[in-house]
Amino acid sequence: MLEIRDLRKRFAEKVALDGVGFAVRPGEMFGFVGANGAGKTTTMRIAMGVLRADSGETAWQGRPIGAAERRRFGYMPEERGLYQKMRVAEQIEYFGQLHGLTPAKARTATEALLERLTLTERRSDTVESLSLGNQQRVQLAVALVHDPEVLILDEPFSGLDPLAVDALAGVLQERCRGGVPVIFSSHQLELVERLCDAVGIVSAGRMVASGTVEELRAAESSTLKVVVRDAQPGWADGLPGRVTVSGDRHVLIAQGGDDQEILHRAVKAGHVEHFGVEHPSLTEIFKEAVA
Numbered sequence: 364m365l366e367i368r369d370l371r372k373r374f375a376e377k378v379a380l381d382g383v384g385f386a387v388r389p390g391e392m393f394g395f396v397g398a399n400g401a402g403k404t405t406t407m408r409i410a411m412g413v414l415r416a417d418s419g420e421t422a423w424q425g426r427p428i429g430a431a432e433r434r435r436f437g438y439m440p441e442e443r444g445l446y447q448k449m450r451v452a453e454q455i456e457y458f459g460q461l462h463g464l465t466p467a468k469a470r471t472a473t474e475a476l477l478e479r480l481t482l483t484e485r486r487s488d489t490v491e492s493l494s495l496g497n498q499q500r501v502q503l504a505v506a507l508v509h510d511p512e513v514l515i516l517d518e519p520f521s522g523l524d525p526l527a528v529d530a531l532a533g534v535l536q537e538r539c540r541g542g543v544p545v546i547f548s549s550h551q552l553e554l555v556e557r558l559c560d561a562v563g564i565v566s567a568g569r570m571v572a573s574g575t576v577e578e579l580r581a582a583e584s585s586t587l588k589v590v591v592r593d594a595q596p597g598w599a600d601g602l603p604g605r606v607t608v609s610g611d612r613h614v615l616i617a618q619g620g621d622d623q624e625i626l627h628r629a630v631k632a633g634h635v636e637h638f639g640v641e642h643p644s645l646t647e648i649f650k651e652a653v654a
């Protein structure tokens with residue numbers, strides 16, 4: 364298990380982290396979300412030893428994370444870290460060797476990743492000549508080449524088109540299925556909701572929520588949505604909700620109240636086209652949590 368416990372960090376007067384903590388199990392994909400400046404990058408930099416925390420702990424498999432552990436981690440930093448003039452394959456191999464692979468193993472791993480990330484045709488191009496999406500694929504290959512035990516990725520999906528997002532997501536899911544804990548930060552909440560087993564929401568340096576999306580949903584009140592056609596105005600008077608009318612459709616969004624009574628009233632009022640519970644999206648949960 365990867366554990367981040369009660370991290371605190373100040374930059375001069377600015378409190379960047381004020382007790383950030385969460386745990387990610389092997390094989391779990393953890394989405395780390397928060398507004399700009401909330402503390403995601405600072406947390407990941409501390410986990411990777413790029414920054415030192417004022418207090419708090421980080422642990423992997425029960426032991427404090429030190430240089431030896433980090434060598435077995437894969438990291439995609441926010442500022443990216445590729446050599447722009449170096450060729451793609453050469454670069455991935457180079458980082459593999461930096462992480463302790465023999466030249467032969469680094470070459471084999473590089474070939475597999477070029478193929479998997481559809482970069483084979485670009486193998487001899489310099490990084491600077493690649494599109495953003497392809498540069499990001501190379502950055503991911505660099506994070507993966509040494510078959511890391513843990514993956515920590517700072518906004519790996521930012522700026523990517525939907526096909527590139529799917530390609531990266533597929534590779535991360537494979538690693539996750541192989542037992543690697545994966546943490547990534549993102550502002551793309553639909554993507555986080557789609558991919559992640561668990562989510563942590565940070566706001567102004569504090570964790571304001573964490574758990575599976577289902578757990579976060581359960582903490583929110585759900586909404587009942589009823590669509591009735593050809594109803595008389597006023598049919599929902601007194602019910603705990605609001606009706607909007609669009610053409611011949613009346614849409615009631617209700618919170619609380621007796622759903623059987625609401626259904627009964629709707630059936631009496633007209634033709635019920637839809638009656639169902641609406642669960643809040645991660646975007647709604649996020650907005651509520653950081654409000």
Ligand SMILES: Nc1ncnc2c1ncn2[C@@H]1O[C@H](COP(=O)(O)OP(=O)(O)OP(=O)(O)O)[C@@H](O)[C@H]1O
Pocket residue numbers: 374377378379397398399400401402403404405406
């Ligand atoms: N080196 C630094 N010196 C001073 N302040 C810093 C430094 N690094 C981060 N901060 C401040 O710490 C806070 C947290 O920043 P951080 O980059 O961790 O946020 P973030 O959640 O990653 O934001 P974003 O989504 O915009 O990337 C911000 O207020 C930021 O300005």
